[in-house]
Every structure is written in C-alpha cells, then in structure tokens.
Amino acid sequence: MARTLRIASGQGFWGDWLEAPRRQVEGGPIDYLMMDYLAEVTMSIMQKQRARDPAVGYAKDFVPLLERLLPALVEKGVKVISNAGGVNPCACAEAVVEAVQRQNLGGRVKIGVVTGDDILDRLEELESHGHPLSNMDTGEPLASVRDRVQSANVYIGAWPVVEALERGADVVITGRVTDTGLTLGPMLHEFGWAPDDWDRIAAGTIAGHINECGAQCTGGNCLVDWEHIPNMADPGYPIVDAAPDGSFHVTKHPGTGGRVTVASVTEQLLYEMGDPTNYITPDGIVDFTTIRLEQAGEDNVRVSGVRGRPATDSLKVSISYLYGFKAVGTLVYAWPDAYEKAKAADRILRERLERLGLEFEEILTEYVGVNATHGPLAGEPDPDIAEVQLRIGVRARDAAPVRRFTREIAPLILNGPPSVTGFAGGRPKVEEIVAFWPALVPKSEVQPEVEIFEA
Amino acid sequence: MSARKVMLLRVAHARSGDKGDTANIGLIALKPEYYPILEEAVTAERVAKHFEGMTKGRVERFELPNLYALNFLLHGALGGGGTLSLKTDAQGKVFSTALLRMEIPVPGGLDVD
Numbered sequence: 001m002a003r004t005l006r007i008a009s010g011q012g013f014w015g016d017w018l019e020a021p022r023r024q025v026e027g028g029p030i031d032y033l034m035m036d037y038l039a040e041v042t043m044s045i046m047q048k049q050r051a052r053d054p055a056v057g058y059a060k061d062f063v064p065l066l067e068r069l070l071p072a073l074v075e076k077g078v079k080v081i082s083n084a085g086g087v088n089p090c091a092c093a094e095a096v097v098e099a100v101q102r103q104n105l106g107g108r109v110k111i112g113v114v115t116g117d118d119i120l121d122r123l124e125e126l127e128s129h130g131h132p133l134s135n136m137d138t139g140e141p142l143a144s145v146r147d148r149v150q151s152a153n154v155y156i157g158a159w160p161v162v163e164a165l166e167r168g169a170d171v172v173i174t175g176r177v178t179d180t181g182l183t184l185g186p187m188l189h190e191f192g193w194a195p196d197d198w199d200r201i202a203a204g205t206i207a208g209h210i211n212e213c214g215a216q217c218t219g220g221n222c223l224v225d226w227e228h229i230p231n232m233a234d235p236g237y238p239i240v241d242a243a244p245d246g247s248f249h250v251t252k253h254p255g256t257g258g259r260v261t262v263a264s265v266t267e268q269l270l271y272e273m274g275d276p277t278n279y280i281t282p283d284g285i286v287d288f289t290t291i292r293l294e295q296a297g298e299d300n301v302r303v304s305g306v307r308g309r310p311a312t313d314s315l316k317v318s319i320s321y322l323y324g325f326k327a328v329g330t331l332v333y334a335w336p337d338a339y340e341k342a343k344a345a346d347r348i349l350r351e352r353l354e355r356l357g358l359e360f361e362e363i364l365t366e367y368v369g370v371n372a373t374h375g376p377l378a379g380e381p382d383p384d385i386a387e388v389q390l391r392i393g394v395r396a397r398d399a400a401p402v403r404r405f406t407r408e409i410a411p412l413i414l415n416g417p418p419s420v421t422g423f424a425g426g427r428p429k430v431e432e433i434v435a436f437w438p439a440l441v442p443k444s445e446v447q448p449e450v451e452i453f454e455a
Numbered sequence: 456m457s458a459r460k461v462m463l464l465r466v467a468h469a470r471s472g473d474k475g476d477t478a479n480i481g482l483i484a485l486k487p488e489y490y491p492i493l494e495e496a497v498t499a500e501r502v503a504k505h506f507e508g509m510t511k512g513r514v515e516r517f518e519l520p521n522l523y524a525l526n527f528l529l530h531g532a533l534g535g536g537g538t539l540s541l542k543t544d545a546q547g548k549v550f551s552t553a554l555l556r557m558e559i560p561v562p563g564g565l566d567v568d
Contacts, residue, residue: 041538137475223468223551224485263468263483266522270481272472273526276517289519326541364534364541372543374553375509393541433538438475 004248005190007183007207008239011035011082012214014042014059020214020237021065025072027253030239032186033073035082036179036212037062043176044320044434046086047151057088058095066171067099073170074108081161081182085173087151089113093173093453100455109455112169114160116448117176119317119441120152126445133317133439142439148322150434154441155316157282158204159195160448161185167452176318178281180208183240191244201284202308203246206291209279210250210268210303211238217250217268218299219258224267231257236299247304249296260299282316282443285309314440323435324361325402328393329409330368332422335386341417342367342390348416349392352408358401366391389422395433402430458560465567466559467493469551476536478510478547480554483524488565490523496559502527505557506550527554 008030010021014037024033037059050057062084066073073080085092093113100109119126123142126133133142142149156174158181164172166189174182184204187193193200210217218238219229236256242248250265252258269288273279276288285308292305333341346365353363366372368389370381381388394405406428413420463469463482466489471480482497484490499516506514512530519526533547534540544550561567 044538221470223470263485266483266524267468267470267481269522270479270483270519270524270526271470272474273479273481273517274474274528276519276526289521291521293522323539326539328541362534362541366543368543373549374556377505377509377553377556391543395535395539395541435539436475436537 005187005242006030006239007032007034007186007211007242009034009211009214009237011037012212012216013037013039016214018061018065022069023253023256024237024239025069025076025078027256030078033078033080034182034211035062035080035084036182037082037084038086038176038179040318040320040436043087043151043153043318046088047320050087055091058086058092059084062092063095063099066096067103070100070103070105070109074105079165079186080171081185082172083174083177083182085113085175087118087153087175089115089173089175096171096173097453097455106455109170110168111453111455112164112167112172113451113453114156114164114172114174114177114448115451116160116446117154117156118152119154119446120149123149123152126441129445131441131445133319133441136438136440142319142437145321145437150320150322152317152319154446155282155318156446156448157181158185158188159283160450162189163450164452165189167450169452179212180205180281181283183208183211184283187242196310198284198308198310199306200246202286203248203306204242205281205283205286205308206303206306207240207242207248210265211240213268213271214238215258216271217265218252218260219264222259222264222267224261224263229259233257246306247302250301250303252299260301262293262295262301265293265301265303280312282311284311313443315443315446317439317441319437319439320434321437323433324395324397325399325430326393326395326433327402327406327428327430328391329406329428330389330391330422331409331412331420332387332389333417334419334421335384338385338388339367339370339381341419342388344417345390345412345420346392349408349412353405356404358404360394360396360401362395364393399430406430459563460558461561461567462555463497463557463559464555466561467555469555471547471549471551473533473536473547476531476533478529478532478550480527480529480550481524482527482554483522487523490520492559492561492565493525494518497525497557499527501557502554505554506532
C-alpha cells in the first residue's frame with residue numbers, strides 16, 4: 001500500500017484551545033501540524049496592533065506555543081504549517097528564530113516565510129493599472145473609501161507553501177494564505193501533484209476545509225446526539241490521513257474525546273458554504289456535490305470522489321477600512337414582569353436618545369432569553385420568565401453619539417423600571433468598526449515570495 | 456396513510472455560518488431516506504417565509520444529494536454582517552437551529568424517531 005500522509009489540525013482560529021497542538025504532536029504519529037489563525041476580523045485586529053508597534057501584528061501566542069513543542073517536533077520530524085504570520089510574517093519568523101535558539105535547536109530548524117499577500121502599499125499602482133478593486137458585493141470602486149483603508153491582503157494559495165517545503169522549511173509561516181491552502185500545500189509537496197491536476201487539488205482543498213476549523217468536525221458544535229458525544233473535555237482534533245490518489249480519511253488520535261462521523265464531517269463541509277458547485281480558491285475550483293463520504297470505522301470517515309475545475313485568473317483581496325463606531329449595553333431585569341420591564345427600559349432609553357438629538361445609523365434592541373438568537377421564531381416568552389437581559393446596540397459614523405449613548409445605560413438603574421441588575425462591568429466600550437471590502441485582483445499582479453530563515 | 460407534520464429538528468440537523476451579510480445554513484437529513492422529503496418541503500420560498508422579519512434579501516437554495524443536504528443562503532440576514540452588525544448572532548451561528556423549528560409534512564408511514 002502506498003504511504004499516506006497525516007496532516008493534523010492544531011488550531012481552528014486565533015483563540016482556539018491552546019492544548020490542542022501539543023495533544024496532536026504527542027498523541028500519535030503525524031507528519032504535519034497545521035494551525036489556522038486567520039479570519040477577516042483577525043487581520044484587522046493585527047493591523048491595528050502593527051500600526052501601534054511595527055514589531056507585532058501576528059498571532060503572538062503562536063510563538064510560545066511552538067517553542068514548547070519544538071523539541072518534540074524536531075525529534076519526531078513533524079513539520080508545521082501556519083498562517084500565524086498575520087500582517088507581519090517576518091516579525092513572527094524572527095520571534096520563532098529566537099525561540100529555536102532558546103531551545104538550543106539552532107541549525108536544526110529551517111523557517112520558511114511566505115509573503116506577498118500584503119498589497120496595502122500597492123493600491124494606487126493597481127488602480128493605475130486599470131484595476132478599480134470594486135466591491136464584489138456592491139460594485140462600488142475602492143476610491144470611495146480609499147482614504148480610510150487600513151489593510152489590504154490578497155488570499156494566496158498553497159503553491160508558495162510548497163516552495164517553502166521544497167526549500168527545506170520545517171516550519172512554514174505565512175500571511176494571508178487561504179485556510180485550505182495550509183493543508184493542501186503539504187499534499188502537493190509530498191505527492192508531487194501537478195498544478196493542473198484539478199481533481200486532486202480539489203480533494204486536498206476539501207481536506208483543508210475539513211481541517212480548518214479544528215474540532216468543529218470531530219464532535220465540537222455538532223448537533224447530532226450532542227449530549228452523548230464522549231469526553232468533550234478532551235476532544236480529539238482532526239487528522240487528515242491522505243493517499244496519493246486524492247482520497248483521504250478524517251480521524252483523530254485514539255483515546256481522545258469527541259466523535260468523527262459522517263454527520264460531524266458533513267456539518268463542517270457545509271459551514272460557510274456558498275454555491276457548493278463553485279467553491280473558488282486560488283488553487284482551483286471545487287464541486288462539493290461530488291464528495292462521497294462513508295463511515296470507514298469508529299471515528300474514521302473516508303472522503304473520496306472529489307472533482308475540481310481549473311483555477312480562475314483572479315485572487316480575492318480583503319481590504320479593511322475604517323467605517324465608524326459602535327457600542328452595546330446590557331441590563332438584566334428580574335421577575336416579576338421581567339420582559340415588560342426590559343421593554344419599558346428600552347422605550348425610555350430610546351426616548352432619551354431622541355431628545356438628546358443623537359443620530360445613529362442603527363439602534364438594535366434584543367432581549368436575551370426571549371428573542372436574541374431566534375427572533376420572532378421563538379414566540380412570546382413565559383409571562384413568569386425569571387429574568388431577561390436587555391441588550392441595546394448602536395452604530396454611527398461618528399464617535400460622539402456612540403460615546404454619549406454609553407453614558408445613558410447606567411442611569412436607568414436608578415431612574416428606570418425596577419428589579420434591575422447586572423451592570424458590574426461598567427459603561428459599555430466604544431468600539432471602532434473596521435469594515436471589509438471584498439475585491440478581485442488579477443493573479444498576474446501578485447507575486448508571492450518565499451524566504452528561508454535559518455535559526 | 457395521511458401526511459402529518461413534524462418539526463425539522465426530528466428529521467434533520469444543521470450548521471450555519473456567515474459570508475459578509477449573508478448567513479448560510481446547511482440542512483442535513485438525519486437519515487438518507489429523509490432527504491427527498493427535505494428537498495420537496497424545504498424550498499427557498501418556504502425558508503424565506505420562515506425567516507420573514509429576520510432577513511432583508513432573497514433566499515437561495517442549493518442541493519447536495521450526495522451529502523443528503525441542502526444549503527441555503529439568506530442574503531441581508533446579519534444586520535450588515537461581520538464587524539458592522541449589532542446582533543448577538545452577528546456571524547449567523549444559530550440560524551441553524553432557527554431553521555430546525557420549521558414544521559414540514561411527512562408521509563404518514565415514515566418512521567421518525
């Protein structure tokens with residue numbers, strides 16, 4: 001039997017379970033540890049951090065996490081692929097170099113850095129080349145928000161990861177490489193698939209899609225029989241066990257909690273899905289209606305049959321720009337008449353905001369415990385409901401009205417409806433809103449670069 | 456045998472997420488034999504009606520018979536989406552179970568747990 005390749009998922013987002021990567025490395029044999037840190041919101045947070053301090057702007061906790069794992073990674077020959085580099089992959093790599101030296105592993109770990117996704121300094125140049133970077137949803141040209149742009153990153157695919165591996169990297173740190181590319185990259189490298197082997201590229205992309213959200217395919221957030229999924233205090237994170245023909249198994253280490261079933265994998269496959277026949281990545285297009293799933297054993301799902309189509313000539317760009325400000329305030333009303341009191345407080349607050357002449361783009365009231373998640377579908381609450389949380393949010397282009405709003409919540413405790421509590425957290429925080437502008441740029445305009453850092 | 460109504464929760468499971476201001480809901484049959492019933496009953500029109508007042512744009516439906524699943528896109532459902540949204544569920548994470556509240560007719564002879 002041809003050898004298989006085991007790619008383990010260690011993080012599904014920035015903020016995921018810190019224990020997971022270590023358990024993936026120590027729990028059994030793996031070849032690669034994939035850690036996905038990036039989402040649009042994450043990129044904007046990192047961008048703000050870099051604006052304050054040019055030495056940051058990456059997933060900072062990746063470095064101590066990796067440092068603890070380094071001796072085991074080197075001993076077992078496990079390679080790491082991660083987009084922890086965020087908006088500052090080189091700074092992240094330099095921090096990793098220091099970590100390698102602290103562990104006395106100098107000379108034994110090569111770090112590959114993938115850059116070229118950051119096009120913030122090239123927006124004018126691209127516009128002058130006739131690319132208006134129009135908003136994919138609204139069609140507006142970027143010029144309308146140009147002076148408020150904070151960051152601009154192209155989603156790049158798996159091939160620069162392959163290049164880093166070919167040049168001997170043991171740890172590959174990237175900027176905005178797609179989530180799926182982090183798993184596809186090692187498959188392309190190890191199996192030597194051709195750039196136009198669209199079906200296998202599609203299969204590797206599906207493997208990446210399954211891996212990219214960590215335990216969300218191994219029993220986490222799984223609706224089916226959720227109360228009986230075993231040992232969720234110690235969930236096994238997914239491992240893709242891939243064959244050169246493009247088929248693979250989804251599994252987890254023995255003895256871990258959670259559950260890998262056709263149901264758990266199907267839920268993850270459909271997560272954040274658009275048109276399933278046309279899932280576009282920089283590496284190729286995937287048709288999700290060709291996927292075959294079968295339960296091959298306990299905690300073992302076989303994935304096969306995936307078909308793909310050629311990649312497009314464009315890359316997606318995520319541009320973030322300053323939009324405005326928002327704040328959310330909450331108060332808790334207790335029985336009796338909890339819901340009626342919360343509604344009265346909302347009416348009073350809105351009247352006060354209006355008398356102050358404050359203008360908002362939106363004021364949204366939700367009643368947590370009644371309708372915050374399912375809206376009108378939840379129906380009317382029990383008249384004897386024990387408590388209701390009033391949750392009011394406002395959004396405006398200017399900070400001033402939002403700031404004034406945050407001063408109007410606390411007074412309600414003494415000058416509004418009775419039996420109210422839950423204000424220990426103080427005034428709501430005014431948050432700056434960084435919004436996203438999805439656009440396309442021709443592939444020919446973007447040149448990903450790979451650099452090797454010797455530690 | 457005559458048809459009766461059951462809540463989707465008894466014949467399907469679901470997962471939802473976001474893309475900008477659009478929520479997606481993957482609806483998956485709990486057993487392969489339930490899939491044709493979902494395909495017949497849970498139309499885009501029916502889902503749009505179910506979420507009336509919660510979504511501003513149109514509803515699209517895609518079929519994945521290979522996974523015994525349907526995928527719905529609810530445009531304009533997330534209050535602006537992402538960072539703009541003031542909603543508790545700004546990322547559409549629980550539109551999944553909101554859809555499972557829907558009642559659909561099933562054949563009288565169908566074995567539903």
